[in-house]
Amino acid sequence: MNETTFYHSTPIQIRFNDIDGLGHVNNSTIQEYFDLGRMHYMQDVLSGQIFKGDETLIVANINTDFLSPIYLKNKMEVKTAITRLGTKSLNMVQQVINSDSKEVKAICKSVMVAFHKINENAIELKAEWREAISKHEKTTF
Amino acid sequence: MNETTFYHSTPIQIRFNDIDGLGHVNNSTIQEYFDLGRMHYMQDVLSGQIFKGDETLIVANINTDFLSPIYLKNKMEVKTAITRLGTKSLNMVQQVINSDSKEVKAICKSVMVAFHKINENAIELKAEWREAISKHEKTTF
Amino acid sequence: MNETTFYHSTPIQIRFNDIDGLGHVNNSTIQEYFDLGRMHYMQDVLSGQIFKGDETLIVANINTDFLSPIYLKNKMEVKTAITRLGTKSLNMVQQVINSDSKEVKAICKSVMVAFHKINENAIELKAEWREAISKHEKTTF
Amino acid sequence: MNETTFYHSTPIQIRFNDIDGLGHVNNSTIQEYFDLGRMHYMQDVLSGQIFKGDETLIVANINTDFLSPIYLKNKMEVKTAITRLGTKSLNMVQQVINSDSKEVKAICKSVMVAFHKINENAIELKAEWREAISKHEKTTF
Numbered sequence: 002m003n004e005t006t007f008y009h010s011t012p013i014q015i016r017f018n019d020i021d022g023l024g025h026v027n028n029s030t031i032q033e034y035f036d037l038g039r040m041h042y043m044q045d046v047l048s049g050q051i052f053k054g055d056e057t058l059i060v061a062n063i064n065t066d067f068l069s070p071i072y073l074k075n076k077m078e079v080k081t082a083i084t085r086l087g088t089k090s091l092n093m094v095q096q097v098i099n100s101d102s103k104e105v106k107a108i109c110k111s112v113m114v115a116f117h118k119i120n121e122n123a124i125e126l127k128a129e130w131r132e133a134i135s136k137h138e139k140t141t142f
Numbered sequence: 143m144n145e146t147t148f149y150h151s152t153p154i155q156i157r158f159n160d161i162d163g164l165g166h167v168n169n170s171t172i173q174e175y176f177d178l179g180r181m182h183y184m185q186d187v188l189s190g191q192i193f194k195g196d197e198t199l200i201v202a203n204i205n206t207d208f209l210s211p212i213y214l215k216n217k218m219e220v221k222t223a224i225t226r227l228g229t230k231s232l233n234m235v236q237q238v239i240n241s242d243s244k245e246v247k248a249i250c251k252s253v254m255v256a257f258h259k260i261n262e263n264a265i266e267l268k269a270e271w272r273e274a275i276s277k278h279e280k281t282t283f
Numbered sequence: 284m285n286e287t288t289f290y291h292s293t294p295i296q297i298r299f300n301d302i303d304g305l306g307h308v309n310n311s312t313i314q315e316y317f318d319l320g321r322m323h324y325m326q327d328v329l330s331g332q333i334f335k336g337d338e339t340l341i342v343a344n345i346n347t348d349f350l351s352p353i354y355l356k357n358k359m360e361v362k363t364a365i366t367r368l369g370t371k372s373l374n375m376v377q378q379v380i381n382s383d384s385k386e387v388k389a390i391c392k393s394v395m396v397a398f399h400k401i402n403e404n405a406i407e408l409k410a411e412w413r414e415a416i417s418k419h420e421k422t423t424f
Numbered sequence: 425m426n427e428t429t430f431y432h433s434t435p436i437q438i439r440f441n442d443i444d445g446l447g448h449v450n451n452s453t454i455q456e457y458f459d460l461g462r463m464h465y466m467q468d469v470l471s472g473q474i475f476k477g478d479e480t481l482i483v484a485n486i487n488t489d490f491l492s493p494i495y496l497k498n499k500m501e502v503k504t505a506i507t508r509l510g511t512k513s514l515n516m517v518q519q520v521i522n523s524d525s526k527e528v529k530a531i532c533k534s535v536m537v538a539f540h541k542i543n544e545n546a547i548e549l550k551a552e553w554r555e556a557i558s559k560h561e562k563t564t565f
Contacts, residue, residue: 022162032310037437155296177451304443
């Protein structure tokens with residue numbers, strides 16, 4: 002399997018209450034970090050298009066490996082790439098990494114589905130999304 | 143000053159990640175508990191009226207004393223009372239208490255303002271709210 | 284594949300701020316619900332053993348399908364079962380369902396690993412855990 | 425009353441799920457923002473001293489005015505100042521403001537108490553804390 006190349010990264014601002022009773026960032030908070038990276042990717046690569054209008058992308062599945070604990074003092078970032086564009090869905094790969102040591106702390110693979118908010122059904126990925134994502138990821142899929 | 147009598151209480155379901163790095167429930171999570179009590183009060187006493195329509199109540203000020211830490215194992219509840227009805231605002235008093243020991247862990251006094259969502263301005267408290275609250279609190283204010 | 288039989292369920296208390304800007308429960312909050320079910324399972328089935336001492340269980344992987352949105356008014360519960368016991372790890376399956384309609388809103392399959400907090404390495408599942416889980420799940424694995 | 429001069433500010437990274445069902449940042453999340461500013465102040469001004477050792481500062485009271493809603497797109501920061509040093513307690517004032525418009529969205533006045541984690545009692549503010557805070561705030565209190 003080929004390594005994913007990441008062209009998008011978002012620094013993470015850790016909050017005091019991200020830390021749980023075990024002394025490290027809670028797993029559901031790590032999911033918030035992946036959401037944060039996802040949102041910034043959409044804003045940056047798709048110019049925030051999916052936050053306007055009735056056509057959007059929703060998360061259908063996430064598959065996350067928690068590799069190593071994250072502490073309050075760590076300087077973290079979340080890296081995001083889209084690795085496949087289907088007809089109505091796409092695949093995203095993300096890593097939460099320590100910006101200093103480059104250690105990968107958690108990996109999230111997700112499936113997002115194009116969705117019409119009013120009709121509440123899956124739709125085809127819009128042509129302008131495909132174009133913007135392909136350009137950003139430097140591939141034709 | 144008279145003691146507040148509480149006629150409304152909501153049991154709190156503590157979540158694992160409510161606990162922060164200090165080993166007890168985080169202060170901003172305690173604020174979520176007060177919000178929880180507030181929401182259930184509104185649902186129970188006002189039949190959820192403020193969640194429908196354009197007229198609602200918003201929180202303008204909170205004043206919270208954190209008296210003692212709350213732990214994951216504690217059985218907790220939040221008690222809620224409205225202690226004053228003004229023309230456009232009301233005063234609420236709440237306590238987060240240990241259901242077993244009855245120890246008061248945190249006290250929140252808040253000011254809520256009647257608000258029109260579309261016009262975005264303060265409005266007068268609706269007559270049916272006044273009536274329902276007065277009846278519940280067994281007072282005429 | 285056989286259907287999972289669930290012998291453990293935890294009612295979910297939805298909080299006002301569980302709802303995100305899309306009007307339904309945020310995906311990372313749904314992960315908190317699965318954590319909640321996991322914690323109660325451990326407390327009920329393992330008598331909270333994993334929260335004491337140096338030997339515990341940590342989540343190594345989660346795989347979640349988000350099937351349908353959850354709203355503030357829904358009465359929800361999280362069902363939890365352990366479906367496999369390995370030497371050092373176990374598999375858990377969970378569902379967040381609407382208690383009224385029984386509709387399954389989200390499914391989480393997770394892998395948990397036995398872990399020594401001080402030595403920070405994987406350990407074998409303790410015999411008393413295996414026994415308690417097998418008894419609860421009515422199977423020998 | 426004199427205006428507070430703020431010599432400390434922390435930019436806020438807004439997360440998608442900071443937004444609640446009303447479409448703006450939830451009140452308890454705004455409290456997380458104040459906590460964030462508080463933590464960064466302590467790290468920057470006190471060199472993180474209160475996060476080590478047994479002597480720390482805890483929040484005893486918060487008094488927050490919610491002036492205007494915060495939206496996902498807003499660029500926000502939290503400004504923090506300590507305005508009084510007592511024997512065992514201090515007063516803090518904070519503002520969450522829109523970095524572009526400078527509009528003040530919420531104000532939090534809090535009382536923090538010096539606390540010994542092991543003995544669990546209030547202690548006197550440490551001399552090095554007083555010195556570092558006075559220097560930062562450009563006053564002798």
